[in-house]
Amino acid sequence: MIQLGIIGTNWITDQFVQAAHETGKYQLAAVYSRRLETAQKFGEKYGDVEYATDLDTFFNIEHLNTVYIASPNSLHFEQAKQGILAGKNVIVEKPAFSTPNEMAEIIELANQKKIFFFEAARNIHEQAFKTVADFLPLKNHILGADFSFMKYSSRYDQVLAGQEPNVFSLHFSGGALVDLGIYPVYAALAWFGIPKESVYYAQKIATGVDGSGTGILRYDHFDVTIRTGKISDSFQPAEIYLTDGTLVMNAINSIDEAEFHDRNHQQIKKLNVHQLENPMVEEAENFAKVILNPTNHKLGTDYEEWVELSRNVNQVIYDMRKSAGIVFDADEK
Template structure:
């Protein structure tokens, strides 16, 4: 059994804990929050849970072996580092870290301390995502792709009112690209590999981060267009263009429908995909299998592939952010 602790008491943390419990491999044993009342309100429905209002006490809990971190983006690095030094496995909600330097340090430290680091980019762990991966032909049969994920954030209302919420703050490594843009970028790199060039045209809002933007990932023989945003809604589907047709997906963040339109035979092939009610179950299960079977060679290889993918996604996002002139406090440290 994995004894799970959590940092961050928002809705996504609750969804992960529910998913983790549903796999049967985890038990929530500890909750950290700066306010005891907040921690207790979150944990009371999960049974016998310990609470901590300082990280030193939290990470010192001996029976705690794995920590899920879903705090503001800029806090991930120091919290993950502290957890690894305490001998804990670390699951960090996307985007895991602000810079390639932070990412490299955590990966190296996790290896040194013989613990696991996972970035919780759930879409690549879904069975539907893997079904699409199995369907795709060789790269020389791909001529392009267009991925979109844009959803209005209610916190933008605070920006319009003159405030600076964490998700739209450069001090907390916020903005559209590093939040919703992670999903299409993960998809592109998981399916097509590391691009030769990455560029982003982001439209800055009052807080000096991007509210909406368009990116281009350039490969040898095709380009992938990335559209993302948190100040508007998109109902656009995502598509992959092949030499003999087009694969159309209802979404890139969580695929519930995928249809291939064959140009030559004028037929439609519907892929067998579906979305679970809780979309975090599959990633929680995948992480658990690695943690519970640390000597399994196949799982170890898969884990290393996830880590390298996380590293590459982090680098691409950093390059895209730099091309758009989006600067975080973390860049200066």
């Protein structure tokens, strides 16, 4: 049984803990929050849980072996580093880190300490995502793709009121690309590989981050267009253009409908895809398999592929925001 600790007590943390418990392979063991009452309110429904209001105490809980980190983005690096040095596996909510240097340091440190590091990019762990991957032809039969993920954030109301919430702050490594745009970037790199060139055209808001934007990932024979935003909503499907037709998905972050429009045979083929009620169950299950079976060669290969994909996505996101002139505080370190 994985003894799980959490940093961050928001809705996504609760969803991950519920997903982890649903697998039957985790038990929530510890909650960190700067305020004890906040930690207790979060953990009270999960039984016997320890609480900590400082990170040293939290990471020194002996039976705690895995930590899920869902704090503001700019805090991930130091917290993950402290966790690894304390001998804990770390699951870091996307975006795991602000810069390629941070990503490289954590990967190297985890390897040195024989600790597992996972970026919680849930869409690549879903069976629906793998079904699409299996359906796709060789790259020379791909003509391009359009992926959109735009969802209005209630925190933008605070920006309009003159405030600077974490998700829209350069200090906390926020913005649309790193928060929502990371899903289509993950999809593109997982399905098509590393692009030759990555650019991003951002619509910046008052805090200096991108409220929305359009990215282009250029491959040898096709482009992937990415639209993302947190100041408006998009209801566009995701499409992949093939030499013999078009694959249409209802979304890129959570695929529960996908159909191939066959141009040659003038017919539509529906792919067998669906979403679980809790979309984080599949990633929690995959992480648990690796943690509980550290010598399994197949799982070890899967883990190495996930880590390398995280590294590549981080670099592409970095290149995209640099092309748009988006500079985080973390870039100056």
